[in-house]
Amino acid sequence: MEIEFYIPRWGNRHLSWTDFATKAKLSGYAGVEANLPAEEEEQLDMFTQLNANGLRWIGQHFETATVDFAAHVKQYEARLYALAAAKPVLINSQTGKDFFTFDQNSELIALAARISKETDVRILHETHRGKFSFCTSATAPYLHQFPDLRLTADFSHWCCVAESYLQDQQEVLQLAIDRTDHFHSRVGFPGGPQVNHPAAPEWKEALDFHCAWWDAIVQRHSTLKTKTLTVTCEFGPYPYMPQLPFNQEPVSDLWEVNLFMKNFLEKRYADLSD
Template sequence: MEIKFFIPRWGNRHLSWADFAMKAKLAGYAGVEAGLPSDEDEKLAMFTQLNDNGLSWIGQHFETATADFKEHVKQFETRLYALASANPLFINSQTGKDFFIFEQNSELIELAARVSKETGLRILHETHRGKFSFCTSNTAGYLHKYPDLRITADFSHWCCVAESYLQDQQDILDLAIDRTDHFHSRVGFPGGPQVNHPAAPEWKEALDFHCQWWDAIVQHHLMLKSDTLTITCEFGPYPYMPQLPFHQHDVSDLWEVNLFMKNFLEKRYADLLNQ
């Protein structure tokens, strides 16, 4: 099995697509996870630079935000078809709302399944605050209802929501791990979705808990004899990245943090993959 690492466009928009793509390539990333630009010039620049640098693209859906459910359905469907038409590796979707009722979020999940079937493109649903998958117990209901539902695991959100390292929710974690096809390697903690630097010794406990979950995902895909597992190193900018008071300076360099995460996991899984 091959593990491929991706870098998010999120937090790197100060760079042109030419500079961002080249920087990602030189850092050893296989590709980029990003939304589909609405501006045609930016869209052209994005795909030109990804192609010129040999980078793959994971399509990201996050834009559908309206609380009006009927309008939400229309916007969600339009966005998924637009992403699918641009031919990403797959779509990672932040789906639904935490305040939509179970039946409404189910309608959105079923809509995504229909789009996936029609287009032949995988659509994964990210575990994310504010969405149907904002916490363990809520997500479990949908995983039980839909045996084919596949997810992007970002367990940093669940740590934040539960204000714990989920020690008492292993059964639900196991279910989520079994359904994970892609994960975001961001380290959360009981007080928030992102530590200030995963290499700092004071965050060893947080990193260790996340590594247990990520290791289980990797082992599961090895057992399944998957050809490829994708990981996005998705530490993000302010307000995810803390800043110094009064100065608004990030306490850590975002690019360096994500690169640390990639290099750390590459080293961690090198021997395992070569067995």
């Protein structure tokens, strides 16, 4: 099984697409996870630079935010169709709202499933604060309701919401792992969604918990003989990355942190490569 590592556009928007794509390629990433730019000129620039550097693209949806549900459905549908038309490896969607009803979020999940089938583009739903999947107990009913619902696992969010490493929620956690087709390798902790640097010894416990979950995902796909598993090294900028007081300098270099995660996991899973 091949494991492909992606770098997020999030946190790197200070770089031009030329510089970003070149840096990603030189750093050994297989591709980029990013939303579809609204402006056609930037879309052209993005795809030109990705293609020039042989980088693949995971489409990201996070923009639909309106609280009016009827408008939300229309905007969500339009964005998914636009992403699917651009033919990404897959679409990672931050879907729904934590305050929408079960039926409302279910309508969005069903809509995504229909668009996925119609366009032949996989649509995964990220475990994310503020969305239908903001915690284990909220997500479980949707996983039971929709047997084909597939996830992007970002368990850092669940650690933050639960203020724990989910030790007492193993059943739901295992269900989520079984439904995961892509994951974000960000390390959270009971006080927040992102440690300041995963290599720091004081965060070993947090890293170990996340590695156990990622190992389970990787092992499951290896057993299923999945050809390619994708991982996005998704540590992010402020407010995810803490800042020093008064001068607002980040406490760690974001690119270096994500590159550490890629290199760490590449070494960890090297024996699974064909």
